[in-house]
Amino acid sequence: MSDARQRELEYHEKLYSGFAQSHFARPAVRALRAHMVRRILAVTGAGHASRVLSLGCGIGDTELLLAPHVAQVTGIDLSGAAVRQARADAAALGISNARFEQGTAVEGNFDVAIAIFFLHHLPDAELAALPHRLRQQLTPSGVFYSLDPSRRRLAGAVGRLLIPKLMKRYQTQDERELDSEPTAALFREAGWETRVAMYDFGSSPLAGLFPAWGAGYRLARQLDNWILRMPALARRGSNFEVIARAVHPLPRS
Secondary structure, eight states: OOHHHHHHHHHHHHHTTTHHHHHHTSHHHHHHHHHHHHHHHHHHOOOTTOEEEEESOTTSHHHHHHGGGSSEEEEEESOHHHHHHHHHHHHHHTOOSEEEEESSOOOOOEEEEEEESOGGGSOHHHHHHHHHHHHHHEEEEEEEEEEEEBTTOHHHHHHHHHOHHHHHHTOOSSOOOBOHHHHHHHHHHTTOEEEEEEEESSHHHHHHHOTTOHHHHHHHHHHHHHHTTSHHHHTTOSEEEEEEEOOSOOOOO
């Protein structure tokens, strides 16, 4: 295991041993996750026959909300603490079509792959290899969806200026923000038909800072929907999506 991956594992083992469970259960964070699920279903076309792979699933809070809408969800995560919590929550909720595995890869064939706040944790070499690896696991018409923090985000710049210690609490030593177009280009080069979109402007950061304020998140989400229609402001949005469809033949090796 590389030093960077070991640091990531140590951070997330600690995160998923108490703080994440209580934080992710708060109203604003739950509302954010529910919005993510609706967005995933809308842009990927996932439905009741779809098999979904989730990379970096954490404690499965998004995956367990997604499970009732699809045939099966398989989540993988490096953290054993996260996987144990996800399995326990699935059992407590009586959700039988969600399974969670510890590691960096899992066998199987899937219709959709999702990566929620995951790509920005990968070293450059692993990020570049991921689009090629996913082509082997998705069906010929499979869809990939990711959500990651933008390097251009205004909220990040303001946060680092005003609340640097709190910002560091939510970040690992090795993660970084990403540029949307270079990230999308990695998928295009691997034969995916790819587009990018800005997911939000201020609603997700608000949910992280004020997790109990569900009404505040919903208001911020409505404002985001308006702000993101203005290209100049949208470019400074917080998190961007990559939506990639495996429509081209696999490149020859």
